[in-house]
Amino acid sequence: MPLPRLTQAQAPLTQAIEVLDEHGERRNTAIPAERPLTVFVDKRELLTLMTLGAAPELLVLGYLRNQRLLERLDDIESITVDWDVNAAAVRTVSGLPDLEARTAQKVVTTGCGQGTVFGGLMDEIDRIELPPPAEARISQRGLYALLEAMRLQESTYKSSGSVHGCALFALGRDTQGVQTAELLHFVEDVGRHNAIDTIAGWMWMQGLDSRGKVFYTTGRLTSEMVIKAAQMGVPIVVSRSGITQMGHALAGQLGMTLFGRAVNRHFLCYSGFERFDAEPAAALERRPLPGD
Amino acid sequence: MPLPRLTQAQAPLTQAIEVLDEHGERRNTAIPAERPLTVFVDKRELLTLMTLGAAPELLVLGYLRNQRLLERLDDIESITVDWDVNAAAVRTVSGLPDLEARTAQKVVTTGCGQGTVFGGLMDEIDRIELPPPAEARISQRGLYALLEAMRLQESTYKSSGSVHGCALFALGRDTQGVQTAELLHFVEDVGRHNAIDTIAGWMWMQGLDSRGKVFYTTGRLTSEMVIKAAQMGVPIVVSRSGITQMGHALAGQLGMTLFGRAVNRHFLCYSGFERFDAEPAAALERRPLPGD
Numbered sequence: 001m002p003l004p005r006l007t008q009a010q011a012p013l014t015q016a017i018e019v020l021d022e023h024g025e026r027r028n029t030a031i032p033a034e035r036p037l038t039v040f041v042d043k044r045e046l047l048t049l050m051t052l053g054a055a056p057e058l059l060v061l062g063y064l065r066n067q068r069l070l071e072r073l074d075d076i077e078s079i080t081v082d083w084d085v086n087a088a089a090v091r092t093v094s095g096l097p098d099l100e101a102r103t104a105q106k107v108v109t110t111g112c113g114q115g116t117v118f119g120g121l122m123d124e125i126d127r128i129e130l131p132p133p134a135e136a137r138i139s140q141r142g143l144y145a146l147l148e149a150m151r152l153q154e155s156t157y158k159s160s161g162s163v164h165g166c167a168l169f170a171l172g173r174d175t176q177g178v179q180t181a182e183l184l185h186f187v188e189d190v191g192r193h194n195a196i197d198t199i200a201g202w203m204w205m206q207g208l209d210s211r212g213k214v215f216y217t218t219g220r221l222t223s224e225m226v227i228k229a230a231q232m233g234v235p236i237v238v239s240r241s242g243i244t245q246m247g248h249a250l251a252g253q254l255g256m257t258l259f260g261r262a263v264n265r266h267f268l269c270y271s272g273f274e275r276f277d278a279e280p281a282a283a284l285e286r287r288p289l290p291g292d
Numbered sequence: 293m294p295l296p297r298l299t300q301a302q303a304p305l306t307q308a309i310e311v312l313d314e315h316g317e318r319r320n321t322a323i324p325a326e327r328p329l330t331v332f333v334d335k336r337e338l339l340t341l342m343t344l345g346a347a348p349e350l351l352v353l354g355y356l357r358n359q360r361l362l363e364r365l366d367d368i369e370s371i372t373v374d375w376d377v378n379a380a381a382v383r384t385v386s387g388l389p390d391l392e393a394r395t396a397q398k399v400v401t402t403g404c405g406q407g408t409v410f411g412g413l414m415d416e417i418d419r420i421e422l423p424p425p426a427e428a429r430i431s432q433r434g435l436y437a438l439l440e441a442m443r444l445q446e447s448t449y450k451s452s453g454s455v456h457g458c459a460l461f462a463l464g465r466d467t468q469g470v471q472t473a474e475l476l477h478f479v480e481d482v483g484r485h486n487a488i489d490t491i492a493g494w495m496w497m498q499g500l501d502s503r504g505k506v507f508y509t510t511g512r513l514t515s516e517m518v519i520k521a522a523q524m525g526v527p528i529v530v531s532r533s534g535i536t537q538m539g540h541a542l543a544g545q546l547g548m549t550l551f552g553r554a555v556n557r558h559f560l561c562y563s564g565f566e567r568f569d570a571e572p573a574a575a576l577e578r579r580p581l582p583g584d
């Protein structure tokens with residue numbers, strides 16, 4: 001199957017500005033870039049996304065996928081991003097069925113406030129089946145390996161803050177049979193929804209099986225984060241932040257395992273305990289972790 | 293002018309759930325509530341907001357105001373929230389002009405991701421005039437007074453995390469002429485856009501003059517946070533978090549003063565230095581502040 005042709009229109013991720021600090025000193029600091037990207041599907045304007053611009057083509061692909069505006073990868077011929085005009089041109093093979101109707105119903109969701117999920121996503125929840133606990137589980141040492149990898153990951157967040165990071169991990173075993181976590185893909189954006197959509201786009205292009213995959217986000221475990229992880233078929237989600245009631249309720253309904261407040265050796269497992277192999281002793285093993 | 297009649301449909305703000313921690317112990321923790329609120333304007337469905345539910349009537353009022361779907365307070369007869377059906381019924385005096393047209397154009401903004409601002413807000417920026425620096429300025433001690441008030445504020449965030457808080461402050465002077473900051477109103481929501489909209493609704497009901505007011509948010513200083521503060525006529529915004537490029541650019545365009553990373557005695561002034569009276573000595577004064 002021929003993959004869609006994607007441009008590689010990366011843009012500068014930070015901008016230097018002058019700030020005044022509490023000591024009355026002026027100095028330079030870096031802030032994350034943020035640019036509008038207007039998405040056109042077969043020359044028809046769909047919407048405008050605000051993005052950091054790290055991987056705009058995968059963002060658009062994942063957005064169309066997670067909004068269920070696009071069902072098959074080979075319906076897409078190409079995605080061409082041009083930062084001179086802040087536009088992403090999506091060319092389809094034979095158009096997208098009833099795009100009009102599917103973008104009509106708006107549900108304004110939490111996120112940091114008023115993220116839009118086009119109608120129908122909630123209906124889908126009932127149809128999603130995540131891999132059973134026997135086939136997709138995580139141990140405490142596997143979780144710690146994941147958190148250590150995130151701690152070492154270089155990022156725009158570390159240099160300028162104010163962005164959300166998302167990562168996809170594959171669980172494995174080392175020669176001693178201890179669970180490992182391999183970082184497959186890491187992306188940041190000014191919005192965490194953009195970040196997860198970009199990961200979804202990447203997974204789709206890779207044709208990855210979601211079994212044994214774990215999704216990490218710096219953002220909160222809100223309803224639409226859980227929905228998007230479920231759409232990607234990922235049964236385990238780890239967050240540095242907390243959770244909201246809808247996120248918790250949906251995860252319970254889906255049998256998804258959620259970890260929050262996960263930093264260094266600390267975490268809370270909020271749901272899906274049956275996928276989690278607790279190894280409390282590991283919480284006490286001394287490893288040199290800053291902030292520990 | 294008769295004010296709109298608002299119900300007081302407050303709902304429980306937290307829910308207790310069982311979690312499993314890194315020591316393998318099960319315990320109870322509180323998470324923030326999150327519930328859909330479908331907004332009907334004269335029985336016509338507009339959209340569904342996900343909210344904590346602390347002040348749903350003011351949220352709906354502020355949302356309609358900030359989206360510029362509503363121009364005059366006395367166009368509204370009543371807002372009735374009923375949590376049994378998760379609905380907010382807005383009754384207008386004579387309908388809202390071209391509601392259809394104004395909700396057509398979507399711009400998906402940053403926020404934590406894909407918040408929607410209906411079209412036309414950006415066009416408004418040029419027309420907004422904030423009070424000049426001479427009439428609206430903040431001193432370093434005034435800023436510290438504000439941060440101290442936020443530190444002492446009881447909140448759902450402190451009990452369960454995962455919510456955003458917003459507050460409106462009035463600057464004043466004590467008998468020694470030192471600037472003070474009075475907390476006028478504080479609100480939290482699962483989304484920071486909801487929180488700022490609720491503050492806007494409250495300001496509108498109070499008929500408050502925005503001169504000498506300061507807006508505090510736990511969220512990032514993104515483009516739409518700056519736009520919404522500007523729509524409220526508030527010239528100074530303080531955030532515990534950082535800033536994005538569009539937020540910075542818009543604040544420059546508006547002559548808005550932005551402070552970020554503001555905790556205890558630390559802060560960065562990102563823009564509008566001309567409204568800020570630096571008092572570096574205050575940064576070194578010892579006061580008992582945790583984390584200081």
